[in-house]
Amino acid sequence: MPSIEVSLRDLERLLRRRIPPDELWKLAATAKCEVDNIDGDTMKVDAKDTNRPDLWSAEGMAREIRLRHSSPGLPTYRAFKSRIEVLVDGSVSAVRPYTACAIVTDLHLDQAALSQMIQLQEKVASNFGGGRRDVAIGVYDLGRISPPIRYTTVDPEGVKFVPLDFEEEMTPREILVEHPKGKEFGHLLAGAKRYPMFVDSAGEVMSVPPIINSNFSGKVTEETRSAFIECSGFHPDRLSTALNVVSTALAERGARVGQVKVRYSHKTIITPDFRPRRAKLDLSHFRRISDLPIGPTQARDLLRRSGYNVLSRKADIVTVHYPAYRQDIMHERDIFEDMLISHGYDRIQPQPPKLPTVGASSRIERFSSLVEGVMIGLGFQQILSYTLTDKSSLFAKMNSEEQPVMELENPVSSNWSVFRNWLLPCVVEFLSANTHVDYPQDVFELGDVVIPDDTQETRATDRRKLACATASAEAGYQDIVSVLDATMSNLGFAYDLKPSVHPTFIRGRGADIVTKEDLIGVVGEISPQVLENWKIEVPVSAFEVDVTTLFGSLPETELS
Amino acid sequence: MYLEKGLPEIRLVEALKRGPLTLKQASRLVPELDIALQWGKKRNWVRIERGTIMLLSAPEQFPEAEALEMISKGEAVSDELTKILAQRNLVEIETAFAEESKHLEGKTVSKLTPELLSSGLWRRVKIRPYDVRLLGAKLYPGKLQPYNQFLSELRRRLIELGFREMKGPTIETEFWNYDALYQPQGHPARNWFSTFYIKGSEHGSLPAVSTRVRVAHERGIPGSTGWRYKWDPRKAMRLVPRAQGTALSARTLAEGPLIPGKYFAIARCYRPDVVDATHSIEFNQVEGIVVDDSLTFRNLLGILEMFAREVARADEIRFIPDYYPFTEPSVQMSAKHPEMGWMELGGAGIFREELTKPLGVDVPVIAWGLGTDRLAMFKLGMTDIRELFTRDLDWMRQKAVV
Numbered sequence: 001m002p003s004i005e006v007s008l009r010d011l012e013r014l015l016r017r018r019i020p021p022d023e024l025w026k027l028a029a030t031a032k033c034e035v036d037n038i039d040g041d042t043m044k045v046d047a048k049d050t051n052r053p054d055l056w057s058a059e060g061m062a063r064e065i066r067l068r069h070s071s072p073g074l075p076t077y078r079a080f081k082s083r084i085e086v087l088v089d090g091s092v093s094a095v096r097p098y099t100a101c102a103i104v105t106d107l108h109l110d111q112a113a114l115s116q117m118i119q120l121q122e123k124v125a126s127n128f129g130g131g132r133r134d135v136a137i138g139v140y141d142l143g144r145i146s147p148p149i150r151y152t153t154v155d156p157e158g159v160k161f162v163p164l165d166f167e168e169e170m171t172p173r174e175i176l177v178e179h180p181k182g183k184e185f186g187h188l189l190a191g192a193k194r195y196p197m198f199v200d201s202a203g204e205v206m207s208v209p210p211i212i213n214s215n216f217s218g219k220v221t222e223e224t225r226s227a228f229i230e231c232s233g234f235h236p237d238r239l240s241t242a243l244n245v246v247s248t249a250l251a252e253r254g255a256r257v258g259q260v261k262v263r264y265s266h267k268t269i270i271t272p273d274f275r276p277r278r279a280k281l282d283l284s285h286f287r288r289i290s291d292l293p294i295g296p297t298q299a300r301d302l303l304r305r306s307g308y309n310v311l312s313r314k315a316d317i318v319t320v321h322y323p324a325y326r327q328d329i330m331h332e333r334d335i336f337e338d339m340l341i342s343h344g345y346d347r348i349q350p351q352p353p354k355l356p357t358v359g360a361s362s363r364i365e366r367f368s369s370l371v372e373g374v375m376i377g378l379g380f381q382q383i384l385s386y387t388l389t390d391k392s393s394l395f396a397k398m399n400s401e402e403q404p405v406m407e408l409e410n411p412v413s414s415n416w417s418v419f420r421n422w423l424l425p426c427v428v429e430f431l432s433a434n435t436h437v438d439y440p441q442d443v444f445e446l447g448d449v450v451i452p453d454d455t456q457e458t459r460a461t462d463r464r465k466l467a468c469a470t471a472s473a474e475a476g477y478q479d480i481v482s483v484l485d486a487t488m489s490n491l492g493f494a495y496d497l498k499p500s501v502h503p504t505f506i507r508g509r510g511a512d513i514v515t516k517e518d519l520i521g522v523v524g525e526i527s528p529q530v531l532e533n534w535k536i537e538v539p540v541s542a543f544e545v546d547v548t549t550l551f552g553s554l555p556e557t558e559l560s
Numbered sequence: 561m562y563l564e565k566g567l568p569e570i571r572l573v574e575a576l577k578r579g580p581l582t583l584k585q586a587s588r589l590v591p592e593l594d595i596a597l598q599w600g601k602k603r604n605w606v607r608i609e610r611g612t613i614m615l616l617s618a619p620e621q622f623p624e625a626e627a628l629e630m631i632s633k634g635e636a637v638s639d640e641l642t643k644i645l646a647q648r649n650l651v652e653i654e655t656a657f658a659e660e661s662k663h664l665e666g667k668t669v670s671k672l673t674p675e676l677l678s679s680g681l682w683r684r685v686k687i688r689p690y691d692v693r694l695l696g697a698k699l700y701p702g703k704l705q706p707y708n709q710f711l712s713e714l715r716r717r718l719i720e721l722g723f724r725e726m727k728g729p730t731i732e733t734e735f736w737n738y739d740a741l742y743q744p745q746g747h748p749a750r751n752w753f754s755t756f757y758i759k760g761s762e763h764g765s766l767p768a769v770s771t772r773v774r775v776a777h778e779r780g781i782p783g784s785t786g787w788r789y790k791w792d793p794r795k796a797m798r799l800v801p802r803a804q805g806t807a808l809s810a811r812t813l814a815e816g817p818l819i820p821g822k823y824f825a826i827a828r829c830y831r832p833d834v835v836d837a838t839h840s841i842e843f844n845q846v847e848g849i850v851v852d853d854s855l856t857f858r859n860l861l862g863i864l865e866m867f868a869r870e871v872a873r874a875d876e877i878r879f880i881p882d883y884y885p886f887t888e889p890s891v892q893m894s895a896k897h898p899e900m901g902w903m904e905l906g907g908a909g910i911f912r913e914e915l916t917k918p919l920g921v922d923v924p925v926i927a928w929g930l931g932t933d934r935l936a937m938f939k940l941g942m943t944d945i946r947e948l949f950t951r952d953l954d955w956m957r958q959k960a961v962v
Binding site: 001029030032034048049050051052127130131134235237288289290291292330331332333334336337340341345346348349350351352353355356357358359360361362364365369372375376377378379380381382383384385386387388406407408409410411412413416419429430433434437438441442443448450456457458459460461462 | 712715722725732764780841857858880881910950951953954
C-alpha cells in the first residue's frame, strides 16, 4: 500500500479547520488512511486502498474527510475548453500507444502543494500505473511550451536534450545508461527500436516517457502559473483515471483545469472528462448485508456523505452519480462499503453469528500431535525451522547427492533460496548452532518438506516428516534405533531395517526404514565428514521418517 | 547346559554354515530354536525368508559364550555382558553385600537396598538423613517448541469456537493464490518484489473453474463490471510459494464448503522482504472463512470482536475501514491488549461476489485473518520475529511451558 507524507498545516488548510490531535487517526480512517507516525508537521500515513489513487494526497484526503463530515454530495469539477492540441503519431502504437492530457492554469503552489503534486504523480505512476509501465505521468511548465504538442517516437540516438536536473545534453540512449531515472525505468523500453517522445512545435523535446522530462519545460516550481499534464500508457481508462486524480487534486487548490484535444490518426479525444459516472444499487441488498434498518432518506444522506448524488429512485433501486476520479466501483458492494464508512463502523453493534458448526482439526495435524506426544515422552525437545533453506545445507554439507528441489526465482538471500526436500539437515543445522550447550542433546522436528512432482497441479507435493537426532559422547546407532523402535511401535507401525549405504551416515551404520510396501525413512550414525562440515564435535545419530506415508496407511475412520 | 553344548544361537549359526534350513529342519537340529532365532536376528546373523532361515554373516566371536566360560572359571566379566546374561536368566547376580549386610546391624546406612528390605534387616539399621534442600542433577524433559505450542493452543481454541481446519499445498499456482481471489493480474502485490516465484519454466495446471474466474476478471458477473482487462492464463499458471493463507479459503470454496460452515487455517506463507526484527520472509498466517446465507456486516464485526476477546483477551476494540482486493466491505480491527496496548489484531471482510460466485458459492462468505505472530512474540517474551523459529536450545530448555 502506498505510504504518503502530508503536512498537517497543509491538511488543515485544505480542510479549512483545525484537527484535534486525538481525532487524527479517526479522520484519516474515514479517508482509508492509517496514521503511521507524526514528526512535527509531517504526518506519514499508509493509504490502505490500493484501488483508490484519489486518496493518495493531502488534497484527496481532505476532500474525502470533508465529504464524510459535511455531506456536500458529488464533488463537481468543470474543465474549460482550451485550444491546446496533442497530435499523436501512429508510430507510438508500437511502443506506448495512448495518452490523456490536460492543462492547468491559475496555479499558485507553495512548497507543501508542490511536494504533494510530485508525490501524487509518483505514487499514482508506481502503485496504480504498474511502476510506470501502465501509467506514466509528466507535468510541464506550459509557459515554456509552444503548442501544438506532438506525441511521437524518436530514434534512441536521434535527438539530444538536457534531462531533468542535469546540465549536459544527452541522447535518449545515453539517458537510459547514465541518468538515474534511465537506469531505474529503462527496462520499460527494452527492445524498443524507437522511443516515445513529447515534443513541442518548436522542436523542443519535452520528455521521453516513461523515463524522464526535459530540464527546460518539464520542471514545475513555485513560480509556475500554468502547467501541461500528460499521462501515457496502454489502457485509456486507466490513463483517464490517473489524469482526473492528478488534475482534480490541483483543482482542489483553486487551479482551473482545461481540456486538451488528443488527435489520433483515426479519432480525436477530448481529455480530461470530468462528467460523473453512473451506477445502480438495490437498497434491499444493502439492508440485507449491513443488517441496518436504513430507509431511503437515510440512505440518501449516507450516499451524499460518500460523494454520490442520487439521480433517481424507484422503490429500492437507486441510480447514483459518482465522481470521475474514481474507477474502483465495479459492483453495488463498493457503494455499500462507502455508505457503511459514512455511517461509521464504530456506530454499528457487532453481533457474533450463531451457527451450528462443529470444529475439527485436520487429520494430519491430529496425527502429528500424537507423534509429538511420543517424541516428548521419549525426552526429545521439539524444534521448528524455516522450510526455506539453501542447497548446500541440503546436500553438500550432508554428504548427500543433489536431488531436484523447488527453487525460488527471486530469493532475497541465498540462505533461503530452496525448499527443503528432507528434514534431517534442519535438525543437524540446529545442533550445529548449539555446540556450546550441555550434551546430551535430544531433539526432533515435525514439519513439511516439498518434493517436486510433475503429476500434481502445482508440480510439487508436501510431505510431513519426522526427524530426530541424539547428540552425545556416548550415544550411537543402537540408541537411535531404540528411539526409532519405541516411536514406531508406540504409533503402531511394523517396520524393518535394511542395511543401506547413505553417505550421510557412517558406512555400515546406516539403514533404510521399510514397511511392507514403502521405504519410509533412514536411520544411522552421522558420518564424521558431515559432523565436520557442520562443526559438530560430538557423535550424532539420527533418523527421518515420512509421517505422511504412515498417516496414509491408517484407515479413514481413524482420527476423523 | 549352555556351557557344555553352546548357546542356542551359536548352535543355529553352526548348523546354518552347511546351508539354509527350513524352520522344520532347524527345529530338529537346534533345541530352543525360538531363543536361537530371537538372538540370531537381533545380532543380524540370520534372517528368515518364506520359512527358510538364512545365514547373513557368521560371527567370529561369541562374547556371551566366552563370558559364560569365564564366569565358570570364576573370572570377572564386564557389567554390560553380565546384564545381558542376567536378562537371559543364564546367571544370577549375587552380591557379597548380602553376606556382609549382617555386620550393618545397628549401624547407619546411606542407602536402602533390596537386600536390606528382603532380609528385614532394615528394621535394625539407621538410614542416614540427607540435606533435603540439595538439588539433583539437571534434567531436561522433552517439550513442544514454544511457538509451536502457541500455535497448537490457538488451533485448539479455534476448534472450540467451531472452526474446521483447512490444509493446502505449500507451492500454489498464482491462480489459487491470486486469481481465484479476484486479485487482478496487474495488482501491485503480484510482482517480483512482493511475491516469490518458483524458478524454471514449469507451470502448474488450471482447474475447470478457471474459465468462470477469467470471465469475472475480464467482464464481471451480473451486477459487476469486473476488472476489465485481458486475463492471461499463463500468468495464472505460474508457480508461487503460498503468499497468503486466503489461497486455502479459495480452494475450500471451490470444493464446496459446508453451509453453514466455519473454517480456519494456520498457513505457512512466503513473501520477499527485508529480513529484520519485525519482518520475516517465512511466517504463519491464521485465517479463515465463515459461510452462511444469514451473514451480515454486523456478524463480521461480531467475529472480530469474539477473536479479540477469546484470542487476545482484549475488551476494548476499534474497527477501522480497510481494503483487500477480495473483500468489500473490509474492516481492520485494533484491540487494546491488557499489557501490549493498542495493536492491529486482524482484518476481515465479506468476500466480493465476483470471487464467490465463479467458485460456485451463492451465499455471503466472511473472510477473516488474525495477526497472531505479535501475540506469540509477546507471550514468549520476544522482541525479534525471527526468534519464533528459535535455534537457542538453552532458552527452550529453560522456558516454562505455561
